[in-house]
Amino acid sequence: MDALEAVAIGAAGVAAGAINAVVGSGTLITFPTLLAFGYPPVLANVSNNIGLVPGVLSAAYGYRRELKGQRKRLLRFGTASLIGGLTGALLLLKLPARAFTAVVPVLILAACVLVVLQPRLSAWSKRRQATARRSDGGVPMWLGVLGTGVYGGYFGAAQGVLLMGMFGSFLQDELQRLNAAKNVLASIVNGVAAIVFIAVADVDWVAAAVIAVGSTLGGLVGARYGRRLPPAALRAVIVVVGVTASVILLVRG
Template sequence: MEALEMVAVGAAGVAAGGLNAVVGSGTLITFPTLLAFGFPPVLANVSNNLGLVPGTLSAAYGYRREMKGQLRRLVRFGTASLVGGLIGALLLLKLPDDAFQAVVPALILSACLLVLLQPWLTRRLRNREGGGRADGGIPMWCGVLATGIYGGYFGAAQGVLLMALFGTFILDDLQRLNAAKNVLASIVNGVAAVVFIVVADVDWTAAGLIAAGSTVGGLVGARYGRRLPPLAMRTFIVVVGTTASIIMLMQ
């Protein structure tokens, strides 16, 4: 990689780490960046996944105060995320590369739609705070499992999907649920990363740059991300994601 490309990938990692801490759409920044520099889609996805693991962990650490009293919930849903992430990673490696390249534009556009719907999902969640079920029952567990499969396979807007599930099935404080979301995303990315390290090709330079950037971004996002204009963040994500979809469709 050229020096300018390395700087761009590292900067994309910072942005992705911050977005993952607050919104959950960082892959829509780093994945298109790698594609723009000529990475094959599957290699870009694998390297990106590995690079974002430290960022999701740093975001979870940044929300550690909100995780108090959630151990039972995290263990319950963490098992679903673990199994789902493993299945998704194996699907990525077992299915033909052409299948991934064919489905990713649709996944990216769907993720962009979820990002646009984020304000509605957030309002829904806030309106339902206080009291109610703490675990969401079997439907919530199955939803987390399905989200884990999606996250292990691709992962863009995985956090938005989790927050949508929380808004539907669980009544609790918004920031506590965002903290739980960061932990579950860390589990999915982490188990997928282990699979990729063992059996997949990885561009370690790209993964390392994204890891360094996303770690910084995750900490900054957990501390200051709530102050950023939500409309500006969503607009940027949707523009980048839509551009990436068009690029892949034209290849």
């Protein structure tokens, strides 16, 4: 890895860490960056996942005040995230690499659509807060977190958007507290997937380390200043990068 590549990947890591803290679509920044420098898709995904773990942990730490009083909720949904993340990681390693290359452009484009729709989802979530009746969301919410965990362990772009959409549908709480819980669950999914990848997968440790440093800084910055970012500009960057990644994968395929 030369200096230019290291700077570009590190900068993408900073951006991804900040975005994950606020929205949850940071993979749409770092994954395409790795593809642009010629990393094979599965290797890029594995290395990216490992590199982003410190970032989601730092984002969760940055929201620690909003986590007070949520222990029961996190224990309940944390089990779903743990099982889901493990399942998704194993699927990534067991399925043929060509399956990942084929499905990821679709997943990326779907994630981009979710990012575009995020303001509508947020508005809908606020309206649902007045009618949500259960503090834990019941079985549907647990299964939804489980499914999101499977997706997150396999690829993970916009898993935070999915979680926030479900939280707004089933849970009655302040959105910033729900966002804090989202960061913890995402860190569980990414963390368990990273453990699996470290144990049995090929990893580009230089790329993972550069992303880790950047995402840690970005996670702390995003947790502190992320609410001040222009949402429309942030979404526009994510969508442009995501669509570019889809095109790169389709051309390679």
